Each structure stands twice: as C-alpha cells, then as structure tokens.
Amino acid sequence: MPVAFIPSPTHNLWHVFGVPVRAYALCILLGVAVAIWMGERRFVARGGRTGAVGDVAVWAVPFGLIGARAYHVMTDPELYFGAGKHPVDALYVWKGGLGIWGAVAMGALGGWIACRIYKIRFTVLADAIAPGLVVAQAIGRWGNYFNQELFGKPTTKPWGLKIDAEHRPPGYQSFSTFQPTFLYECIWDLGVAGVVIWADRRFKLGYGRVFALYVMLYTLGRAWIEYLRIDTVNHVLGLRLNVWTSIIVFCLAAAYFVIVGRRHPGREPTAMLDRYGQDDADTDGVEVGDAAAEDESTAAGDESESSDGSVVPDKVDPNSGSDSDADLERRSTNTD
Numbered sequence: 656m657p658v659a660f661i662p663s664p665t666h667n668l669w670h671v672f673g674v675p676v677r678a679y680a681l682c683i684l685l686g687v688a689v690a691i692w693m694g695e696r697r698f699v700a701r702g703g704r705t706g707a708v709g710d711v712a713v714w715a716v717p718f719g720l721i722g723a724r725a726y727h728v729m730t731d732p733e734l735y736f737g738a739g740k741h742p743v744d745a746l747y748v749w750k751g752g753l754g755i756w757g758a759v760a761m762g763a764l765g766g767w768i769a770c771r772i773y774k775i776r777f778t779v780l781a782d783a784i785a786p787g788l789v790v791a792q793a794i795g796r797w798g799n800y801f802n803q804e805l806f807g808k809p810t811t812k813p814w815g816l817k818i819d820a821e822h823r824p825p826g827y828q829s830f831s832t833f834q835p836t837f838l839y840e841c842i843w844d845l846g847v848a849g850v851v852i853w854a855d856r857r858f859k860l861g862y863g864r865v866f867a868l869y870v871m872l873y874t875l876g877r878a879w880i881e882y883l884r885i886d887t888v889n890h891v892l893g894l895r896l897n898v899w900t901s902i903i904v905f906c907l908a909a910a911y912f913v914i915v916g917r918r919h920p921g922r923e924p925t926a927m928l929d930r931y932g933q934d935d936a937d938t939d940g941v942e943v944g945d946a947a948a949e950d951e952s953t954a955a956g957d958e959s960e961s962s963d964g965s966v967v968p969d970k971v972d973p974n975s976g977s978d979s980d981a982d983l984e985r986r987s988t989n990t991d
Contacts, residue, residue: 722761
C-alpha cells in the first residue's frame with residue numbers, strides 16, 4: 656500500500672432521530688440547491704422574474720431524477736434483470752446509479768414544459784442554469800466517494816483512493832488504491848463552470864449557446880475520465896458506452912453552437928413572455944409602455960393652445976365645412 660493516499664469514508668449512512676440519511680442523497684440535494692441558487696441569480700440578471708427558476712425546478716428535478724435512473728437501468732440491465740437478480744433493485748436510487756445523460760435530457764423536457772406554463776423563454780433559462788448544473792454535478796460526484804464506487808484503475812500515486820476490499824471489483828482484490836475519478840470529474844466540472852461563466856460574459860452568448868458550451872466542455876472531460884474507470888459497463892466497438900455517448904452529444908452540441916450562433920449572434924431581447932407566448936417588447940425593441948407614451952405625445956402634438964388658453968387644432972380639414980348658426984344655437988340649448 657502506498658505511504659500516502661486518500662482514505663475512503665467509513666460510513667455513508669447516518670440515522671437522525673431514527674430517519675436514515677444517506678450521503679449520496681445529501682450530495683444530490685445539495686447540488687440541486689446550488690444549481691437553483693446560481694440559476695436564479697443569473698436568470699434575474701438577464702431580466703427574468705424572481706422565483707422563476709425555483710418554479711421550473713419543481714418540474715425539472717423530478718423529471719431529471721427519473722431520466723437519470725432510467726438511463727442507468729437501460730444501459731446496465733444485467734445489474735437488475737436475469738438469473739439471480741432482483742428487478743425491484745432498479746428502484747433503489749439511494750444505492751447509486753444515476754446517468755447524467757438521462758438527467759439532462761429528461762430534466763430539459765420537464766423544464767421546457769414548465770417554461771411553457773410560466774411563460775418563460777426556455778433558451779434564456781437554459782443559459783442561466785448551465786453553470787449551476789455543472790457545479791451540481793461536481794457536488795454530486797462526492798456521493799460516489801461515500802459509496803466507494805465508480806473509481807478508476809489501480810494507482811500508487813499519493814492521491815490514490817483507498818477502496819475497502821468489499822467494494823473492489825473481481826480481479827482487483829490485490830490492489831488497495833485506485834484512481835479517484837470522482838475527484839477528477841469534480842475538479843473538471845468546476846473548471847467548466849468557470850469557463851462557461853467567463854465566455855458568457857465575454858461574448859454575450861444567448862439562444863442556448865451557453866448551455867451548448869457547457870455540454871461540449873463536460874463531454875470532453877467525461878470521455879477521458881470514463882476511459883479510466885473499471886466498473887462494469889457495456890462496450891460498443893471496443894469503447895465504453897458512455898464514451899460513445901460523450902462523442903455523439905459533443906458533436907450535437909457543437910453543431911447547435913455554430914448554427915445558432917450564425918443565426919442569432921446576440922442574446923434574446925427578453926427572458927419572459929406575455930400570455931400569448933410573445934416577447935414583452937415589440938419587434939423594434941420598444942416597450943409597450945414607451946409606445947403608448949409616444950402615441951399620447953403625438954396626439955398632443957396635433958393640438959396647440961391659443962392665447963386665451965383654449966385648445967385649437969393645428970390643422971383644419973378644408974373639406975369639413977363650418978357649422979351653421981342654427982346648428983350652434985341648437986347645440987347650446989341641448990340638455991342631453
């Protein structure tokens with residue numbers, strides 16, 4: 656065993672007043688809270704309504720959790736189905752096993768539905784929440800640390816992660832320290848968050864390009880980190896399934912970033928939509944209130960005051976004839 660190493664926690668479950676509290680769940684919940692907090696600040700800065708991100712999260716988080724678990728079960732069915740397996744174990748989320756790909760896909764669907772309900776421009780919200788999402792992923796990876804799972808190949812480096820014998824996969828019982836892939840991904844994710852925030856401020860990205868940039872940078876890191884892992888997973892053409900997923904998702908995000916960047920080089924005019932699903936501002940970027948004020952000022956400009964304070968028209972229609980004396984007398988005596 657190396658002289659220096661990262662020790663693994665001895666417990667991942669505590670009982671508080673008889674209620675089981677799992678470290679994995681705490682990491683997920685903390686990540687969600689941080690993502691909402693960061694997203695709220697960024698969305699309000701883009702002109703969005705305070706509290707809107709929390710409203711959307713009520714939809715996006717459950718959808719994301721379902722999608723994350725579904726992706727894990729679908730890509731590793733042999734863990735839950737077949738001889739000697741218990742399909743009900745697929746429901747035990749607290750034991751680990753959440754796929755970020757399913758979480759993002761289904762979470763985006765839930766968020767899109769919520770944006771339709773609350774009249775929020777979806778691309779603005781996606782761009783606002785992107786840095787918070789990757790920070791949440793960084794926090795969530797510590798749940799793998801507490802569960803002693805998803806670590807990498809054996810290593811004797813000082814930063815190697817000590818794994819208890821009962822958590823070592825078959826064929827690796829003689830090794831005690833492994834690559835701390837949870838830590839690598841945590842550091843990478845925090846770096847991605849910093850780059851995304853910087854790029855958004857520097858280049859004024861909009862129309863979902865901040866989110867696309869986050870996806871591109873995350874998949875770059877996930878590909879090489881996935882290559883280090885030794886947990887059981889399905890392979891396609893010699894590569895781990897998640898490596899292929901990273902490659903495909905990266906290409907899709909890059910294509911979106913380029914195409915949308917050419918069509919919409921700037922940012923959206925508003926973050927919120929009116930009840931008809933349109934921008935709160937008109938197509939010229941003039942607020943409705945400003946347009947109304949302009950109409951009033953124009954109307955006022957068509958009249959002027961005489962020397963005695965009475966209002967007289969600036970223009971007189973030459974075709975409108977004058978009232979007769981009889982008409983004037985009849986009007987003066989009309990009590991209606």
